[in-house]
Amino acid sequence: xxxxxxxxxxxxxxxxxxxxxxxxxxxxxxxxxxxxxxxxxxxxxxxxxxxxxxxxxxxxxxxxxxxxxxxxxxxxxxxxxxxxxxxxxxxxxxxxxxxxxxxxxxxxxxxxxxxxx
Amino acid sequence: xxxxxxxxxxxxxxxxxxxxxxxxxxxxxxxxxxxxxxxxxxxxxxxxxxxxxxxxxxxxxxxxxxxxxxxxxxxxxxxxxxxxxxxxxxxxxxxxxxxxxxxxxxxxxxxxxxxxxxxxxxxxxxxxxxxxxxxxxxxxxxxxxxxxxxxxxxxxxxxxxxxxxxxxxxxxxxxxxxxxxxxxxxxxxxxxxxxxxxxxxxxxxxxxxxxxxxxxxxxxxxxxxxxxxxxxxxxxxxxxxxxxxxxxxxxxxxxxxxxxxxxxxxxxxxxxxxxxxxxxxxxxxxxxxxxxxxxxxxxxxxxxxxxxxxxxxxxxxxxxxxxxxxxxxxxxxxxxxxxxxxxxxxxxxxxxxxxxxxxxxxxxxxxxxxxxxxxxxxxxxxxxxxxxxxxxxxxxxxxxxxxxxxxxxxxxxxxxxxxxxxxxxxxxxxxxxxxxxxxxxxxxxxxxxxxxxxxxxxxxxxxxxxxxxxxxxxxxxxxxxxxxxxxxxxxxxxxxxxxxxxxxxxxxxxxxxxxxxxxxxxxxxxxxxxxxxxxxxxxxxxxxxxxxxxxxxxxxxxxxxxxxxxxxxxxxxxxxxxxxxxxxxxxxxxxxxxxxxxxxxxxxxxxxxxxxxxxxxxxxxxxxxxxxxxxxxxxxxxxxxxxxxxxxxxxxxxxxxxxxxxxxxxxxxxxxxxxxxxxxxxxxxxxxxxxxxxxxxxxxxxxxxxxxxxxxxxxxxxxxxxxxxxxxxxxxxxxxxxxxxxxxxxxxxxxxxxxxxxxxxxxx
Numbered sequence: 001x002x003x004x005x006x007x008x009x010x011x012x013x014x015x016x017x018x019x020x021x022x023x024x025x026x027x028x029x030x031x032x033x034x035x036x037x038x039x040x041x042x043x044x045x046x047x048x049x050x051x052x053x054x055x056x057x058x059x060x061x062x063x064x065x066x067x068x069x070x071x072x073x074x075x076x077x078x079x080x081x082x083x084x085x086x087x088x089x090x091x092x093x094x095x096x097x098x099x100x101x102x103x104x105x106x107x108x109x110x111x112x113x114x115x116x117x
Numbered sequence: 118x119x120x121x122x123x124x125x126x127x128x129x130x131x132x133x134x135x136x137x138x139x140x141x142x143x144x145x146x147x148x149x150x151x152x153x154x155x156x157x158x159x160x161x162x163x164x165x166x167x168x169x170x171x172x173x174x175x176x177x178x179x180x181x182x183x184x185x186x187x188x189x190x191x192x193x194x195x196x197x198x199x200x201x202x203x204x205x206x207x208x209x210x211x212x213x214x215x216x217x218x219x220x221x222x223x224x225x226x227x228x229x230x231x232x233x234x235x236x237x238x239x240x241x242x243x244x245x246x247x248x249x250x251x252x253x254x255x256x257x258x259x260x261x262x263x264x265x266x267x268x269x270x271x272x273x274x275x276x277x278x279x280x281x282x283x284x285x286x287x288x289x290x291x292x293x294x295x296x297x298x299x300x301x302x303x304x305x306x307x308x309x310x311x312x313x314x315x316x317x318x319x320x321x322x323x324x325x326x327x328x329x330x331x332x333x334x335x336x337x338x339x340x341x342x343x344x345x346x347x348x349x350x351x352x353x354x355x356x357x358x359x360x361x362x363x364x365x366x367x368x369x370x371x372x373x374x375x376x377x378x379x380x381x382x383x384x385x386x387x388x389x390x391x392x393x394x395x396x397x398x399x400x401x402x403x404x405x406x407x408x409x410x411x412x413x414x415x416x417x418x419x420x421x422x423x424x425x426x427x428x429x430x431x432x433x434x435x436x437x438x439x440x441x442x443x444x445x446x447x448x449x450x451x452x453x454x455x456x457x458x459x460x461x462x463x464x465x466x467x468x469x470x471x472x473x474x475x476x477x478x479x480x481x482x483x484x485x486x487x488x489x490x491x492x493x494x495x496x497x498x499x500x501x502x503x504x505x506x507x508x509x510x511x512x513x514x515x516x517x518x519x520x521x522x523x524x525x526x527x528x529x530x531x532x533x534x535x536x537x538x539x540x541x542x543x544x545x546x547x548x549x550x551x552x553x554x555x556x557x558x559x560x561x562x563x564x565x566x567x568x569x570x571x572x573x574x575x576x577x578x579x580x581x582x583x584x585x586x587x588x589x590x591x592x593x594x595x596x597x598x599x600x601x602x603x604x605x606x607x608x609x610x611x612x613x614x615x616x617x618x619x620x621x622x623x624x625x626x627x628x629x630x631x632x633x634x635x636x637x638x639x640x641x642x643x644x645x646x647x648x649x650x651x652x653x654x655x656x657x658x659x660x661x662x663x664x665x666x667x668x669x670x671x672x673x674x675x676x677x678x679x680x681x682x683x684x685x686x687x688x689x690x691x692x693x694x695x696x697x698x699x700x701x702x703x704x705x706x707x708x709x710x711x712x713x714x715x716x717x718x719x720x721x722x723x724x725x726x727x728x729x730x731x732x733x734x735x736x737x738x739x740x741x742x743x744x745x746x747x748x749x750x751x752x753x754x755x756x757x758x759x760x761x762x763x764x765x766x767x768x769x770x771x772x773x774x775x776x777x778x779x780x781x782x783x784x785x786x787x788x789x790x791x792x793x794x795x796x797x798x799x800x801x802x803x804x805x806x807x808x809x810x811x812x813x814x815x816x817x818x819x820x821x822x823x824x825x826x827x828x829x830x831x832x833x834x835x836x837x838x839x840x841x842x843x844x845x846x847x848x849x850x851x852x853x854x855x856x857x858x859x860x861x862x863x864x865x866x867x868x869x870x871x872x873x874x875x876x877x878x879x880x881x
Contacts, residue, residue: 022752022755024751024752026751055758055783056780057784058838058841061837062837084776085776086776090780093844094841
């Protein structure tokens with residue numbers, strides 16, 4: 001749907017994707033599309049910022065898992081930042097946390113990408 | 118039938134059946150005994166009719182007569198005299214008074230009471246006790262009687278006791294039903310008090326007056342400058358403990374058994390009034406009935422009110438008070454509205470207009486009611502007695518006489534009303550709170566536009582019946598028909614049409630001006646009543662409309678200038694809804710009211726008040742229950758989460774718990790949407806908040822869970838939903854069947870071990 005847009009920002013080589021509002025299937029698909037296009041364009045460093053995420057449902061989580069798989073397939077690096085406590089727990093419950101580094105602040109995450117470069 | 122002779126009323130009183138009132142008795146006894154020392158005071162006992170004032174006097178008499186021997190003479194001689202038993206002619210009264218006095222004195226001195234009331238014979242007998250010769254007095258009295266000089270005869274008779282006494286005894290006066298003294302033919306109101314005045318002032322003659330219409334008596338006392346000499350003593354129902362003792366005594370003699378809790382409840386329903394308890398016990402024994410539970414009690418009570426003892430009692434009372442049939446009917450109709458329907462009324466003018474008759478007849482009825490002690494006027498302010506038995510009797514009389522219903526019909530509705538009313542009692546404070554919230558709301562609606570539907574319960578329910586509240590809010594945004602609310606200048610509980618004019622009472626009255634134009638044409642008056650009855654009845658609507666009409670008439674309001682608004686909760690009679698439409702009254706349900714608050718951004722007003730109460734509620738308090746109906750549309754589960762947040766705010770839950778609950782709910786809703794295949798397209802949610810847990814129910818009307826049901830969405834979530842729910846809450850139960858699935862989730866609210874000290878996340 002047209003009203004649903006995902007904010008993104010390019011910080012050097014890193015694509016920062018801001019997930020605002022309710023991460024459900026619609027929002028998830030939009031995020032997935034943005035990430036896929038970035039990967040197709042050669043970007044390998046993706047940071048998902050959950051600062052503005054108010055709710056996540058299980059479908060949203062599934063899509064995030066899809067995204068994790070895709071990025072791993074293409075040897076990319078993925079990180080999360082600004083997870084609320086409940087969202088961090090959700091990623092732990094679903095096992096996503098084992099594959100993705102999570103940081104409190106966006107700057108910390110960007111620093112991690114710099115090191116891994 | 119009237120008893121002509123009091124004879125001390127001794128045989129109508131059984132001391133062993135008198136319970137309670139220890140404090141009153143002790144005070145009265147002290148007053149009586151101090152009379153010996155010349156520092157005796159006078160007491161005015163007042164209270165509603167039948168509450169037990171006479172019994173109290175008779176018990177005092179009994180106690181005075183049975184004082185332990187040994188005290189130095191003079192002994193108190195309690196003289197009981199009831200003015201209700203007399204004829205209204207002053208000569209008859211004076212004669213009767215003399216006879217009574219002599220008779221009781223003889224009995225007091227231990228003489229066997231003479232068969233007749235020959236005053237000469239009685240005087241002679243008294244002479245044998247060494248008492249002074251009363252014959253002079255009697256001769257004078259005879260002379261006045263022969264001349265037909267009523268006033269002099271009265272003065273003579275009423276002065277008589279004060280010259281008696283001396284070494285052996287001193288008289289203590291127990292004057293019952295004193296208000297009747299103002300009903301004597303050709304004798305000015307208060308004459309008896311004028312005669313008694315010097316004796317009262319002397320302090321040597323303790324005097325206890327009793328009456329059920331203190332207004333009459335106190336005004337006489339004031340006129341005579343005696344008011345300061347009297348202590349006022351109000352008599353109400355018995356204490357619960359005394360009521361219980363009375364039951365025990367009544368039941369023992371009649372071999373009646375009634376469970377303890379029912380006894381307590383029954384005593385309360387009868388207002389802890391001894392005479393009702395007695396009659397009820399008689400009813401039980403007469404009908405050979407068994408009262409084993411609350412329903413049994415209510416049934417028998419209703420029977421007694423509609424055709425038994427209690428009915429007969431009040432019927433005779435009214436027949437006595439209003440011998441004229443028409444007047445009696447009007448009085449009952451009027452009282453029913455005030456006492457049973459609790460039609461708020463406190464002015465004389467208001468009462469007259471409610472009576473709806475000529476001013477002369479209206480005044481006659483009101484004064485009759487006051488005389489019988491059913492209403493009390495103080496500085497033009499009226500107060501009506503509240504007597505649960507009388508209220509129900511009035512209901513019966515009204516339904517039977519005015520609406521022509523059969524006795525059993527009335528009894529059935531009485532039982533029903535009582536059972537539901539009993540359950541609703543604790544909600545008393547709720548009404549006050551609701552009024553306060555409405556008041557705030559009205560103050561805020563400064564020329565705002567609101568959907569008309571919020572005022573119209575009928576059409577509101579038609580359109581939104583069964584739907585969830587939040588869904589409705591969304592729907593209302595596009596509501597075309599709106600109402601412009603006036604800028605409210607003042608909100609109070611009454612409206613006076615002009616200085617010292619009629620006052621109209623409602624729960625709220627607001628006045629304001631449309632379009633901020635402060636002209637008479639743009640004046641709008643809102644009259645609001647808030648009712649917390651379980652069912653809104655046609656009668657309630659009718660009474661509201663009546664007051665509105667009067668106000669409109671008095672104020673000369675044009676059509677549309679008076680906005681009539683009833684707020685209610687529970688349900689409404691179809692008949693009531695018809696009338697509301699007919700009279701063009703706005704009717705708003707509590708749930709609509711919450712939408713109002715939402716619209717004005719005032720939800721916190723509703724919640725904040727609850728919140729303050731919440732910590733005071735003991736553990737195990739009534740759980741709070743909330744319901745929500747969601748349409749099966751994309752993202753409506755967010756509404757469920759939002760409501761969970763609001764519900765959790767009631768219990769001041771920590772953010773983590775709230776977040777878990779929200780997530781769990783979202784998952785449960787999504788499951789319901791995806792798996793149920795329900796035709797109805799609705800998911801019902803219930804949130805039950807108890808002190809120790811929050812329970813969430815998510816119910817769909819589908820065909821039950823089918824594990825392998827396909828669909829793009831379910832493939833995507835890989836079955837995470839249920840797993841997550843199990844992680845997020847403490848207990849999950851799923852019941853699934855042909856008629857749908859219910860997911861029950863429980864989150865316990867006690868502190869979880871190991872979770873403390875982790876640090877709670879700050880507010881967002």
